[in-house]
Amino acid sequence: MTRKVKYAVILLLVVFLLFTLIEISGYYYGKKRVVKKIYPIPSMYQRVLIIAPHPDDETLAAGGLIQDVVKFGGEVKVVVMTNGDSFKRAVVENYGIFDPTPQxxxxxGYERQKETLSALKYLGVKKENIIFLGYPDKGLAALWWQNFEKPLLSYxxxxxxxxxxxSYSKCAKHIGKNVLKDLKSIIEGYNPTLVVYPHPNELHPxxxxxxxxxxxxxxxxxxxxxxxxxYIVHRNDWPLPLLKQPHLNLNPPPSLLKTGTEWHLYPLSKEEVEKKGKAIAMYKTQMKVMKDFLLAFDRKTELYGFYSNGKLKKYNKNLNFEEYKIILDPVKDNLRDYENGSLDIIAVxxxxxxxxxxxxxKCRExxxxxxxxxxxxxxFEDYKEVKRQSIKFKNKKIFPLKAKGFIKNxxxxISFPVDKEFDAIYLSASTFSGKKLVDKTAWKLLKKIQ
Incomplete structure (x- = not known):
């Protein structure tokens, strides 16, 4: 290796290390950030409902909060949507089976349930307050839309x-309607005073x-x-650093600081941090696969966001176009074709x-x-769903045909006639390259302004 090549390599290493330190420094407690703190509110802790997509999400996101609720004499109920059973890598790592069967x-899935029961018991949650819905891992996004009424085959x-x-509902068909039915039954029966669940800008479907x-x-x-x-569990390059750092805050992902969420840090005591770390370690099947990632959530704060509903306004020629903005989306968070700004949504x-x-x-380009x-x-009309609709635009063609689409500046x-009376909508926008999803905004509820 020549002297010039050596210097070039050294320079690249120095640049890389500086960049890494700059990135990581933002996650330290002493770093100034516009993030408020929220402290235990006993009046909210009477009946807390925590909803997790997979076993362990409830502990990663709220292991400290759970301890506070128990300490203040409140009750915690945990609902686990799936059993995390379609994780092939976990089967390979834990059982040494490289071509897994459905069994x-x-x-x-059953092993991950046991881990959840053990961890939550350790944190103070009663066994009878832990509910497993049993819907398909890696299938909830399909149940939400494509398989809302048509059964989905579990991967x-x-x-x-x-x-x-x-499962909460025995032999429940894998359809979205059944998910809503189960959640409705649980929420009506429990009447929670606080609901803890994933943020709409989560990357995991x-x-x-x-x-x-x-x-x-x-x-x-x-x-x-x-x-x-x-709460957030899955974002690109978050949380950093990916290892146990109990002296750090769990600060929000930088890309989500200016996209409509009010973030709050929830402080934990030293004892709560230690107990949360022990609870996370009880998810042994996952510790074998992603130990450093899981332990990165064992910090001296937990992170919660408030995401407000929006408004769908009437058109007024006197209003600035920016006043019709309903969704802000993070820049450069597209899942595929990262550098293609024409598919990276920044606003709707x-x-x-x-x-x-x-x-x-509106996209980055x-x-x-x-x-x-x-x-x-x-x-929605009077809090009831009256219609679902998908509109797609590609190659100057739009579906359904009654809609109109064009690109300007x-x-x-996309404009289309609405043939139903409504007073609110729930909306998300997406971009695709071929058949592959590239970017998707959060779903947002909008009240219609009369």
């Missing part, structure tokens, strides 16, 4: 209904879909005013003009006709 995945167990003997199912249920039950803490706009709704999608842009909408506009 192997089922075995993993792991190869079943279209829950094969678990202890099971997590953002859990948010959608819970938000939908709270709204249709007219319980949307109940205090809600939203919407308004009504008579009985025509217009939705505009100008929208291009060869890509697919879509909007999924649920319409790099922004995609």
């Amino acid at each position: 192997d995945f089922l075995r993993l 792991g167990t190869k079943k279209t209904c829950s094969p678990y003997v202890n 099971d997590h953002w879909a859990t948010n959608s199912f819970v938000k939908y249920t709270l709204y249709t039950l007219k319980k949307d005013q109940i205090p809600q803490f939203l 706009y919407g308004y009504m003009k008579d009985d025509v709704m217009t939705i505009a999608i 100008k929208a291009r006709e060869e890509y697919e842009y879509s909007v999924n909408i649920i319409f 790099g922004i995609l506009y």
Whole structure:
């Protein structure tokens, strides 16, 4: 190796280390950030409902909060949406089986249930307050939309209904309607004073879909005013550093600091941090696969966000276009084709003009006709769903045909007649390259302004 090459290598290493230190420094407690702190509120802790997409999410997100609720004499109920049974890598790492059968995945699901029971018992949650719904791991996003009424075949167990003997609804078909039915029954019966569940900007499909199912249920039950803490588990390069650092804050992902969420740090005592770390270690099947990631949540704070509903305004020629903004989306968070700014959504706009709704999608770079842009909408009237609709635009063509789509100044506009009376909508926008999802906004509830 020549002297010049050596110097070049050394320079690259120095640049890399400096960049890493700058990135990590933002996660230290002493770093100034615009993040408020929220402290235990005993009045909220009477009946706390924590909803987790998979076993361990409830402990990662709220292991300290659970301890506070118990300490203040409140009650905690935990609902686990899936048993995390379609995780092939976990089967391979734990059982040494490289070509798992449905029975192997089922075995993993039961094992993960046992870990949840042990960890939550250690944190003070009663066994009778732990509910397993048994819906398909890696399938909640499909149940939310494509398989809302049509049964989904589980990737792991190869079943279209829950094969678990202890599921909340025995042999429940894998359809979205059943998920809503179960959540409605649980929430009505428990009447929670605080609901803790995933944030809509979660990257994992099971997590953002859990948010959608819970938000939908709270709204249709007219319980949307109940205090809600939203947590994050899966984002790109978060939380940093990926190892146990109990002296650090669990600060919000930088990309989500200016996208409409009010973030709060929830302080934990030294004893709570230590106990949470021991509870996380009880998820042995996952510790073998992602130990450093799991332990990165054992910090001296937990992180919760508040994500407010929005408004769908009437069109007014005197309003600035920016006043119609309804969703802010993180920059450069697209899952695939990372550098393609034409597929990286940064904002969504919407308004009504008579009985025509217009939705505009703005990306980091100008929208291009060869890509697919879509909007999924649920319409509500008097807290009841009255219609679901998908609109897709690609190659100057739009579906359904009654809709109109065009690109102006790099922004995609989609307009379509609304044939149902409604007073609120639930909406998300997505982009695709071929058949592959590239970017997706959070789902957001919007009240129609009369």
